[in-house]
Amino acid sequence: HVRYRMEVSCLELALEGERLCKVGDYRAGVSFFEAAIQVGTEDLQVLSAIYSQLGNAYFHLHDYAKALEFHRHDLTLTRTIGDLLGEAKASGNLGNTLKVLGRFDEAVVCCQRHLDIARDTNDKVGQARALYNFGNVYHAKGKSICWSGAEPGDFPEEVMMALRKAAEYYEANLVIVKEHGDRAAQGRTYGNLGNTYYLLGNFRKAVASHEQRLLIAKEFGDRSAERRAYCNLGNAYIFLGEFEVAAEHYKKTLQLARQLKDRAVEAQACYSLGNTYTLLQDYERAIDNHLKHLIIAQDLNDRIGEGRACWSLGNAHTALGNHDQAMHFAEKHLEICKETGDRSGELTARMNVSDLQMVLGLSYSTNNSTLSENKDIDYNLHGARPRMSRRHSMENLELMQLTPDKMNGQK
């Protein structure tokens, strides 16, 4: 009788945990699952489901150490009781968790186990899911190896190899999910495949994938996915040198970010638009967007974003010959870099300030023609003068990225 009460109680707690996680309240869900484990159960299938859901709840809460712990428990348990399907699921979840933790080699082993079981049991859906996870692991691995300075398509061979593997797994996944007509899965895969092609430097293929992703996002009315697709398309068009098209996509990103009331994404879209207008040499519009970015960054207390906005604004004002304004933002950039401990940004800011001091000094002592000559020099110094060819525009972009934060390892 006592055991029966315990079983019901464990089950009831687990069911409540399940309900809470379904509505997105993972914190409360975790408490109920933990309580269910405290009470205990002799039904190992129930215990496996609890471990698995606890792992997922912690995953959603970004507590990956805890997620790892419970997905491990689930894997051990399913192996012990010989539950093959349960083992496949546990392996998949463990693989995803290990990926996030940057333990890619272990993640690969888990993905392979997930895939092997799905193949052995002729489970096509399981195979597709394992292939998607596999692609994600190799994509993340590629990105983690070398991420400083290099341009997409120009990474070390080790990185390119991992990315090519990711593309292969995503393509294999696509074959299955297309067969099954699973549009949601296709959307996800197209998105990540697009990002993989982008990193591989295949921008045309990246655009084609993201166009598919966009189409599916619209089918589902998934505006977050739509916004992601627009942003990723904008990025690819930048590298194709099609800045006007990129700007159109960033505008759509901005529109959706506002609809979704996502201020951080809105700020990012403004920043991207600002940079794109700089490439188009439309400095007034560039300033307008960088100012919008600055205001949101200040609202969100994002000092790094604020510093970057000041730096961009300094460059745009320099390009227009507004040296007083440029000085104002260069000084602000310097102040923020000092505060955030951004050493390379600080160096750039100091150079900008001293260049501008020189120009401003000259402007008091000489006539306007000298000033306009200096304007040209400044463009080149700060990488703010765009060129229309892809190669040169990318060099300028690289400068824009590198200076404030990239060397500092910020994302």
Add this chain to the structure above:
Amino acid sequence: PQEHQEEAKSSAVSSSQIFHSDGGEMEPETMEIKSVSEYFTKMHMGSVMSRQRG
């Protein structure tokens, strides 16, 4: 059903992220889902119902 749960999740991106330097925004992970209620419905509901009645 699990797909929709994943689709709904939007990850906030810090404005400190620069365009295209992060290699693009990724789609959400797909986690495998186990459920006590599903398993219970399949395996145990009958026996518990009879126990509750008794």
